[in-house]
Amino acid sequence: MxxxxxxxxxxxxxxxxxxxxxxxxxxxxxxxxxxxxxxxxxxxxxxxxxRGSPPSGARSPDYSDGIAYGPTHGMGMAMEGDARYGMLLVDQLEAFHNQDGNGQQWDIEGRYGNDYDKLWLRTEGERRSGRLEDASSELLWSHAVAAFWNTQLGVRTDAGEGPDRSWAAFGLQGLAPYWFELEATGYVGPAGRTAARFRAEYELLFTQRLILQPEFEANAYGRSDPARGLGSGVSDMSLGLRLRYEFHRQFAPYVGVVWSRRFGGTADLARQHGQDRFDRQWVAGVRIWF
Structure with a gap:
């Protein structure tokens, strides 16, 4: 046969x-x-x-592109729920330019655990003129509650201009129909401070290597925090479009643009410091994962 x-x-x-x-x-x-x-x-x-062979640029069926998995990745591919594996994703490591000058931004996350429970570390921030303007770090325990969906519980710390802030964090993260990645997180801090963050992103493949990644983010605060330039209610929203080219599954430079808008008391505080309510940034960077 x-x-x-x-x-x-x-x-x-x-x-x-x-x-x-x-x-x-x-x-x-x-x-x-x-x-x-x-x-x-x-x-x-x-x-x-x-009746035919796949095109030369097609991804391999297991999305590995011939990458030999290391000790942690190999265990993760074993399809065993209790096998532990790790990953470090430098999602955004970029320089930006806007009407106020130049700066650098980062968004990095690492995960370690099995299919049901993972330790999740995430850090993001912005530097301008050699000075840290804003940064946040989150350490979360992620627990699977359904296919593609996880609850998250942990802590968050904010640094940069103004006093540092600490929060207890809880949220939901997962993959919605049509492959939208969604993340909704609530925060509770001392002195009755509360906050919320919502994120959504998607990957649009023009080819197997050329990928457009839209990303949306919104932040809200329960009370004003003038020391950190934040008003109560919805404080800001941003929409980014980043076009990357994957020379390798683990290495992809990109260019893009990010529009951001401040609202309410946050916009008023920004104007007091000579900043506009609306901002547009041109970005260029690299995406790497291990």
Whole structure:
């Protein structure tokens, strides 16, 4: 069965099939049919059935692109729920330019655990003129509650201009239909401070290597914090578009643009410091994962 050519099957004379003696078929030992080696059926080459080879730029079926998984990745691919694995993703490491000058930004996250429970570390921030303007770090325990969905519980710290702040964090993160990555997190801090953050992103593949990544983020605070330039209510929203080219699955430079808008008391405090309510940044950076 392994050597059967699909083209030969198509070329067979159907008339010859009609001439087969059906009586001889009925007399065939049914046990011999059961004894056929199903492994030979499974061993048939799909290439012959599909009549062609994948394009040279196509990703490998397991998305590895020939990457030899290390000790942690190999265990993660074992399809065992209790196997532990780790990953470090430098999602954004970029320089930006806007009307106020130049700066640098980062968004980095690391995960370690199994399919059900993971330790999740995330840090993001912005530097301008050699000075740290804003940064936040989160340490979360992520627990699977459904396919593609996880609850998160942990802590967050804010640094940069103004006093540092600490928060207890809780939220939900997962993959929505049509492959939208969603994240909603609530925060509670001392002195009755509360906050919330919502994020959504998507990957649009123009080719197997050229990918557009839209990203949306919104932040809100329960009370004003003038020392950190924050008003109560919805404080800011941003929409970013980053176009990257994956020279390798683990290395992809990108360019993009980010629009951000401040609202309410946050916008008023920004104007007092000579900043606009609306900002647009041109960005260029690299995305790396290990």
């Amino acid at each position: 392994e050597s059967i050519d699909h083209g030969f099957m198509e070329g067979m004379d159907h008339g010859s099939m009609e001439d087969v003696d059906h009586d001889s078929m009925e007399g065939m030992d049914h046990g011999s049919m059961k004894g056929m080696d199903h492994g030979s059926m499974q061993g048939m080459k799909h290439g012959a059935m599909q």
